[in-house]
Structure formats: C-alpha cells, structure tokens
Amino acid sequence: MAAEPLTELEAAIGTIMDRLHTYALIEDQGFYLSFKVFKILVNHELPHILKDVGSLDEKMKSLDVNQDSKLNFNECWRLMGELAKPMWEEKVLEVLKK
Template identity: 70%
Template sequence: MAAEPLTELEAAIGTIMDIYHNYAIMEEGAPRLSFNAFNKMVTQQVPHFLKDVGSLDEKMKSLDVNQDSELKFNEYWRVTGEFAKAIWEENVLEVLKT
C-alpha cells in the first residue's frame, strides 16, 4: 500500500529536520551541531537573516540551553522558530504599510 503524500507542513518540517542532520555530527548516539557547523548552516541556509542576527557566537550561546557548546535538535528547533517569527513579523509589517 502506497503512503499518502505529505502535506506542505509535513514536508517543510521534514526539510528542517534534514537540514539539521546534514550539518550535525553524531556524538554519543545523538546528532549535535557544533558552533562551527551552526555558523556554516546559518551562512549557507539563511543568509538573508545574517544582518538581523548580530553575532552568531552570541546567538549560539543564547540557544545552547545546557551550555555544552553544541545544539541538540530541541535547541536548533528554537532558532528555526525565531527565523519563522522574523519572517512573519516582516510580512505583517509589509501588510500594515499598505
């Protein structure tokens, strides 16, 4: 039996997960993003947000809840939410201008 196609949201979540796994390294049985991998990922995947992020090192430290110098998926998910919020706010501002 063929699986049903993914919805747009399911596919988008899958893409976010795939990007994390493409940049993360496996350590102790779990994928993690190092500071260097995070910088590379942000530079390559969300270059339009770099002007708004400020220091990537400071951003990484603020996301690194347990202060282990790595981002686990739940910590990475927070930054994804921040990027989504920035896009949403920009779109709302554009609508309000019209």
C-alpha cells in the same frame, strides 16, 4: 508516517530536519550540531536571513540551555525560530500596511 502525501508544511519540516542531520554528520555529532557547524549551516543555507540577525554567537549561547557548546534538536529548532523572526516581522508589517 502515513502513506498519504505530505502537506507543504510537513515537507518543509522534513527538509529542515534532513538539513540539520546532514550538517550534524560533518563532525559525526549524531544528533547535535557544534556551534562551528551550525554557523556553516546558517551561512550556506540561510544567507539571506543571516544578514538581518544580530550576533549569531550570542543567540547560540543564549539558546544552548545546557551550555555544552553544541545544539541538540530542541535548541536548533528554537534558534531557527529566532533566526526566522525578522521574516515574520516583515510579513506582519506587510499586512499592517494593507
């Protein structure tokens, strides 16, 4: 990476990646998160977002493309996006109300 300071968004992405890796190390899964560990991550790191989400189990299963009951980076990233949808929708509503 460049020697220049990261933008806020770049730093945020780096933080997400660091957290995903930290949790992957819980079960020594390398670059994967088991469903069990992903639930731990979500409960600890995204408690406010989690309350606005339906069944986390269903979301994990639907995004586990290769159906191996663990999430690789792409699957995690897509699932994080799914979990963030209610936040996005809230922002859209705020703009529409103005």
